């Protein structure tokens with residue numbers, strides 16, 4: 001190692017963190033420590049397929065130590081951020097204190113329950129692999145309980161699934177669960193009739209897929225309605241008590257499964273100046289992703305809020321491509337600054353938005369053209385397999401998809417619980 005290397009600590013190995021680290025590793029003048037509370041990177045856009053037992057968690061996860069095994073200037077440190085001390089250039093984790101010349105924060109966002117405590121306590125989030133596995137167990141156990149119950153009201157409560165949030169995640173979960181009802185429940189749970197009609201998709205806004213084009217919004221509604229999903233719009237969820245989801249218009253839906261896909265809030269970073277914390281708890285950054293009122297601390301991806309990009313004066317959407325591009329740009333900028341060159345301002349290149357609705361049906365808003373149906377579905381498959389880390393993961397996922405879509409018979413519906421008493 002060179003003697004005058006710069007120490008860079010990166011907290012968070014999501015899309016932003018790993019793309020930053022991979023790029024910066026190429027410059028041996030930097031010694032990088034990557035910190036994450038998990039020992040693996042994962043791919044959130046496919047979490048819902050884990051939650052619905054369509055693919056395995058290992059298809060979309062990859063260990064950091066394996067990812068960087070041949071990088072001599074990067075070390076992995078497993079731990080969770082506790083606080084930053086900008087005066088002393090140190091960062092405290094629950095597994096030790098690290099010092100830095102540059103600190104890069106990329107810990108993303110967490111589920112936002114909008115202050116509804118009953119929802120926070122009882123709903124099922126879907127932000128992490130743990131959440132997805134918990135949801136999978138919960139849904140499968142509900143089916144078993146529904147089959148066993150002799151009480152018609154209890155049966156309905158166990159079968160009803162309410163998804164709060166009509167964005168891409170809510171739409172994708174609703175579509176996947178409806179397909180599960182149509183192709184699998186009919187074969188494997190003959191006691192249950194018409195599982196699809198028990199799926200409710202509830203959204204506060206008047207349209208599904210809010211950030212996408214009108215064509216995508218209409219297609220999502222049409223396809224899901226056809227599949228039997230009950231869509232309730234213009235109606236936020238207000239409460240979830242005693243197994244009842246309470247809607248703003250007073251209606252209630254009895255259910256043992258409220259899936260919360262409704263909103264996110266940036267994760268908290270104790271120690272950062274209060275003047276640098278903006279709307280949605282996002283850290284305010286300049287055109288080079290440097291956090292306001294700090295000298296050597298940067299924030300990337302979902303955690304950051306940047307208004308300097310001329311095309312995005314109200315900040316960037318919290319999307320994977322923004323995180324990836326910001327990570328790469330910052331790494332190149334740190335290299336530039338060591339070379340004595342000026343940094344380049346970040347500018348987001350929007351490659352488009354995609355959402356899958358059901359088997360062979362998706363929507364794709366590409367920069368100049370809109371696709372729906374089978375073509376969009378093929379684009380979606382391609383776009384979600386290419387960015388996966390690891391050739392083996394891509395191959396395994398391609399095989400799992402091929403098997404599941406062709407046979408309508410995925411085989412992953414295993415209920416695996418570390419502790420039996422977790423489920424009531």
Ligand SMILES: Cc1cc2nc3c(=O)[nH]c(=O)nc-3n(C[C@H](O)[C@H](O)[C@H](O)COP(=O)(O)OP(=O)(O)OC[C@H]3O[C@@H](n4cnc5c(N)ncnc54)[C@H](O)[C@@H]3O)c2cc1C
Pocket residue numbers: 011012013014015016017035036037038040041042044045046047048079080081082106107108109126127128168169267300301302303318319320321323354
């Ligand atoms: C279910 C779901 C579906 C999505 N679908 C899409 C999609 O289809 N298309 C799209 O563009 N975007 C999608 N997104 C959004 C996209 O995943 C995010 O915009 C992107 O992951 C942001 O990247 P990031 O690096 O900022 O944060 P993340 O990818 O969230 O990474 C944060 C990292 O920080 C780690 N971490 C968190 N807290 C701590 C801590 N205290 N200490 C240490 N480490 C910590 C986490 O383990 C994680 O590795 C989806 C998100 C979800 C949850």
